[in-house]
Amino acid sequence: MELRHLQHFVAVAEDQHFTRAAERLMVSQSGLSASVRALERELRAPLFVRTTRRVTLTEAGRALLTEAERILDRVRAAHEAVAAVQGVLRGTLSVGAEQCIAGVHVAGLLAAFRRLHPDVEVRLRQAGTDALAEEVAAGRLDLAFGVRTRTDHDQLRSVSLTSEAMVVLCRPTHRLAVAGAAPTPADLAGETFVDFHPDWGPRRTTDAVFVTAGVRRTVALEVNDVFSLLDLVEEGLGVAVVPRHFRRKRETLTALPLEGAGETEYETVALLPPPQATSPAARALMGLLDTPSGHSVAGSRSPAGAT
Template identity: 40%
Template sequence: MELQQMRYVLAVAETANFTRAAERCQVVQSALSHQIARLERELGARLFERTSRRVRLTPAGEAFLPAARQALDAAERARAEVAAASGELRGRLAIGAIPTVTAVDLPSALKGFHVRHPQVRITLRVGASDELAEQVRQGTLDIAFLGLPPSVRPKGVQGRALARGELVVVVAPGHPLADATGVDLHRLSQEVFVDFPAGTAARIQSDEAFAAAGVGREVAFEITNADLMARLVRLGLGIAMMPAAFVPELRDVRVVELSDPPTRVEHLVWSRLRPSPAAAAFMEALDAGGDRPPEGARAVRPPGH
């Protein structure tokens, strides 16, 4: 069994097409098909079901894929460790982030890291906190930036709190609350909301606040993209609650401060295993850069600071 065969299997699984997989791997399709067939003979099981219309994993293929990914990641990690020991940083840096991360200027941090370490392949995946934390646990991501209610702690990963901030309400410029101040949750319960999907950490922090106030609310639009949320708000279809430090990124909305605002804590998390050289270097760069949360977020110092 060879690492290249595993790369071919992974490419076919991700593209669901032998031709596109061969193009990705920069080999002719016949060579890729031959190597996968050779691997299947060695394993004694077919990894893919092939028809004229589709390619999909068999149960054996589904079982093989996670172990193949781990083997490829381990091989890449080994090469990166050797390069780091020789003074060269290379390999991959897979980062996850919530769409409203504010504790770090992530684009600038990525740019600076890329300039210093051009041999590192950087990827960024935006998603919900619980999904990102699970991907860190599985090793799909090296690190992730999460936003959680104060009562929730990341599980199964190492991490540290970066900043704590309050939520504010964003409304359309012509909304009756546009010029209001000190609005409470009882008043907001009369409004239609745009929010993140139910069950996500971003949604839970708001749901818990309304439950604690003894009132309910209507969430008519469940959105994962912050820019789309802001657009729906601008069109007057609903109001939204967002981190105060994030709303300066939005245009053409009015910000309403709450008298009893929910809060969230942003965390940086990484695997319980030793971070890769690239991940360790990136986290060191964040610390050395002295990143400060923007206005509306308050830095959270680790114990002893």
């Protein structure tokens, strides 16, 4: 089994089409077909169901795809590791991040990294922390910036970046803003809430606050981006419990400290594989956070520590 056979197989699986895969790989379609047939003969199993319009994976093909992607990822990592020893970073840096996290300015950090390592292709994916953690654990992301949650990620290291209190955001005319006192979770019973989808870190942190306080709440307005949440609160459609730094994105809103939240805080972390599996590019990016050039893009940080 040759690496090129696996590369050709993965390309066809991704494009679901031999012609498109051949064009992307810049090889002849006949050569690509012959490569896949050679792999099928060696494995003694058909890998694709072929039709005139598209190809789909067989059960054997689906099983092979997972392993083939893992093998090719490790080969790329090996090339990158050797290049790093020679003092040159190459390859790809795949980063995940939740929206508007505290402790690190992702755009500024990636820009600083690209200036230092122009030969590395930078990719970014936004999602909730749990989804990003799964991507890092599976090797599809080199690292991710998210939120510490109660969900255990045994395969990952968690490096603390910063932590902050949760606040209640509302309109200045809302009864809570008029009262001016810091509300407790019990004071918010019966309020209409705006919040993120359940896999987002801020939502999980807020849910934990209310569970701990024994107060039931219902999220009536569920969004998938920060500015939609702020718009809905500004229009008086609900209140939101969010990390304190969200207030800086919409200063027309009132932010009130949330009393009775106990030890619950919003903690931003970097999620990485074990040291031996961390790519040279990921190590270089994390190193930027601890250098003078990285201070301008990192924001305020608590001392980093791995768990």
